[in-house]
Amino acid sequence: xxxxxxxxxxxxxxxxxxxxxxxxxxxECLEAAVTELKTLxxxxxxxxxxxGNSGIHALDVKGQEHSVFETIARNFQKFFGTGEWVLIExxxxxxxxGHYMLSVLTTDSRMRDxxxxxxxxxxxxxxxxxxKLYTEEIEAKGTQLK
Numbered sequence: 264x265x266x267x268x269x270x271x272x273x274x275x276x277x278x279x280x281x282x283x284x285x286x287x288x289x290x291e292c293l294e295a296a297v298t299e300l301k302t303l304x305x306x307x308x309x310x311x312x313x314x315g316n317s318g319i320h321a322l323d324v325k326g327q328e329h330s331v332f333e334t335i336a337r338n339f340q341k342f343f344g345t346g347e348w349v350l351i352e353x354x355x356x357x358x359x360x361g362h363y364m365l366s367v368l369t370t371d372s373r374m375r376d377x378x379x380x381x382x383x384x385x386x387x388x389x390x391x392x393x394x395k396l397y398t399e400e401i402e403a404k405g406t407q408l409k
Contacts, residue, residue, distance in 0.1 A: 280395050282311075283378040284366035285387035286357045293363045296385040300367065303377055309368035318358045322351055347398050353389055 287293040293312075301307065313321055354364050365387075369375040375392055379401055382390055390401040 281369055281375075281393075282366045283369045283375050283382070283390065283392050283401075284364060285382045285390040286353070287363045287365060287385075287387055289386075290363065292386040293365060296365065296381055296387065299381045299385065300378065303381070305367060305374075305378070311366040313354065313358060313364040313366070315358060315361075318364065319355055322354055322358075324351060324355060347393075350391055350393070350398055357389070 287296065297307075297310065300310075312318075357364060365382075367378050369378050369392070379390055379392075392399045392401060
C-alpha cells in the first residue's frame with residue numbers, strides 16, 4: 264500500500280487544466296488508488312492532495328486570499344452556479360467531513376479514462392474531469408452524483 268505523505272499539497276487550487284479528481288472517504292482507499300495509479304506509470308508529481316483545513320484554505324472559496332481576479336471569478340461562479348462552484352462547494356463539505364480530494368493531471372482522454380477506472384475501483388465518489396473551459400461530472404460506479 265502506497266503512503267500518501269509525499270503527495271504534493273498545494274497552497275492554492277489553481278484553475279485546473281486537464282485534471283481528473285475525486286473524493287475519498289478514507290486514507291486506505293486513497294492509498295490504494297495512489298498505488299494503482301503509480302503502477303500505470305503516473306508520476307507522483309502529477310498528483311495534488313487536498314485535506315483538512317489546509318485543503319479548504321487552498322480552495323479559497325471567496326477568492327480573497329490571492330488576487331482580484333480570483334475574487335471576481337469566485338463571485339461569478341457562485342452567482343451563476345457554475346460547475347466550478349458546485350465542485351468547490353462539494354470539496355469544502357468533503358474536506359470538513361475528514362475526506363480527501365485527489366487531483367491527477369491527465370494529459371489526454373485515454374489517461375483520463377484510466378484514472379477514472381482506478382478511482383471507481385478504489386471507492387471514490389464525486390469524480391470530475393476539469394479543464395479551464397469546463398467541469399464534467401463523471402458518475403462513479405454504483406453512486407449517484409447530486
